[in-house]
Amino acid sequence: MLDRYQPGEHALTVLEMIRHTLAEICDGEADAAILSEFPQHWLGNIVHVALPPNVPEGSAELYSIPRGKDRALLLLTRDAQGLSVFPEALRRDAMASCTRAWVVRCGTALHFAKDMVQPENFADLLAWAAACEPGLDTRLLLAAKNCFKRRCWLFVMAPNGCVGAQVKLPPLIDKSIQTVQFYRRILDIIRNKILVTRWSGTPMHTDFIFDRNLGTQPGLAGRSVVLVGCGTIGSHLAKFLAQSGAGHLGNLILVDPDTMSPGNIGRHWLGPGQVGQFKADACRDELKAMFPSSNIRSIAESILDRKSVLAKADLVIDATGEEALSLALNEILVRKRPLGPAAIHVWLIGNGAAAQCLLVRHNSLEGCCLKCIRTSPAASSPYWPLVVGEETQPVAATCGEAAFVPYGVAAPAIAAAMALKACLDWSRNASEPNMRTIRVEFGATVEVPDTTPKPIFDCPACGQR
Ligand SMILES: [Zn+2]
Structure with a gap:
């Protein structure tokens, strides 16, 4: 779409990009880009491919x-196991539609x-296959x-994607075949009277789903993650963790004894339909509906x-926001130590004025623990972001509801x-600062630089006793 305030300049920029792209194509420099997007250049109908690359x-x-x-x-998969990313009800409907297909592998990139152009009939398809890789045409014909x-559905899997063709005999001949x-x-x-409908594959296998947006960085697939607290922070975090692979190949355990109340709705991931349910169970149910194949458990x-449950964890996340409980977990x-899991504590300060988190590596005797950074009074800590006079302002208990600290969904x-x-x-073993602070309310907070806090010698939790 053209920039409405500078359409002329924008049009010239677009023309220049076209000239540049055409020059690249003429010089052969665009070949790699075209190869990497081959399924799009196949100009077929979309088929989702849940086949692993190998x-x-x-x-x-x-x-x-x-x-x-x-x-x-449309989903192409090795067998019904590929439907595991869909909820049960959809799986049942899909099972009734099962059609056989044949997958042929091509060791070189499709091109x-x-x-040569996109094949319209069976003869073209075989000619294209023979030009892609010697013998590919013979294997397609055999299939x-x-x-x-x-x-007859034929698909070719190659390093640069998957494309397919549905072979359709002329109707009169089709009826006469005995x-x-x-x-x-x-x-x-x-062969040249047998038309083909082209299909362009778009990946949908679970590794692709959980790895695509992380590039080369490892996600949380294969890890054993325990999330303690499924409240305002924990519920949103539970979804983010599952999207990042927690529960895929490894497991994700959600722990919270509380139930969902109407007062939670304005800042929780869950909604009115889950009021009265245990938060851990309700979060698990929602996540299982989104990621049925993931291994997600709840403990209410x-x-x-x-x-x-902490014994086998690789990572324990404390999103309870309860000082005493966080310190008990830290203890x-x-x-x-030195054989413990990593722990990430996350909490809000004041009325959602700032968010902080701390990574503690319990697989070492070095490094601070949560208690090392928790001073008394809290305002004496170098990591305390609230300005004087901006202390937490809870709303007093009213008929039927306990006291609470008001803030919107943005902070959690x-x-x-x-x-x-x-x-x-x-997960990627990065040497980022272990403690991070994000200011949500700028008028109520001061800048606290991200840092890796030093352990306190006489820390009552991790220090010399
Ligand atoms: Zn400590």
Whole structure:
């Protein structure tokens, strides 16, 4: 879309980009970009591909996932296991639509040879395949011949993507075919009268889902993550963790003994439909609906009654925001040193005026613990961001509701996002500052630089006793 205030200049910029792109194409410099986007250049209908990149050559299954009236998403997968990313109800509908397909592997990048365009018929398809890789045409033809009495769907998996073709015999001939020998002979003698519908694959396997947005950085897949607290910060963080791979290959355990109340709704990830449910269970149910194949468990009890879940954790996240509970958890983890998990504590200060988090590495005897940075009074800490006179202002208890600290959803969402970043930095073993502060209310806070706090010699938790 053109910039409405400078349309002329913008149009000239676009023309210059076109000139530059055409020059690159003429010089052959655009070949790599075109190769990497080959499925788009195939100009086919979209098919979602849930095959892992190393899938062997052989039969596959094609499912139609309902997407409302007259709409469906087509999914290519090795078998029904590929449907595991969809909720149960959709899986049942999809199972009824299962169609056989055949996947042929191509070791070289898919491309169009000189003067070759997108195939329209079976003869073109085989010619394109032969030009891509010697012998690919023979294997495609063999796969097609094995499709007798099935709708013939052929897909080619290559390092630069997956494309497919649905082979359609002329209707009169299709009706007259009685034997497999005749069918195979038809495929040989009227190839240019057999039309093909092209399909362009777009990846949808679980590794792609959880890795795509993290680039080369590792996410949380394969890790054992325990999230303590599914309240205002924890509920948003639970979703961020699952999106970043927690629960995929590894596991994600949500721990919180509280139930959802109407007063939570304005700043919690969950809504009115979950009032009265345990927050941990309700968060797990929502996440399982989004990521059915992920290994996500909930424990609707205090972590102090279920300390055993900490034993196998790689990462424990404390989003309780309760000073006493956080320090009790810190004490448990400090006692596991130097074989303990990493811990990330995240909390809000004042009425959501600032968000802070601290990474503690309990796999070492070095480094501070949570108690090292918790001074009394809190305002004497060098990490305290509230300005004098901006102390926490709770709302007094009223009929039917306990006292609470008012703030909107922005502060816990910011805190959750900051904690997630700390989790991902831990996962890639980055040497980022262990303690981070984000100011939410600028008038109520001062700048606290991100830093890695030093341990306190006489810390009652981790110091010399
Ligand atoms: Zn300490």
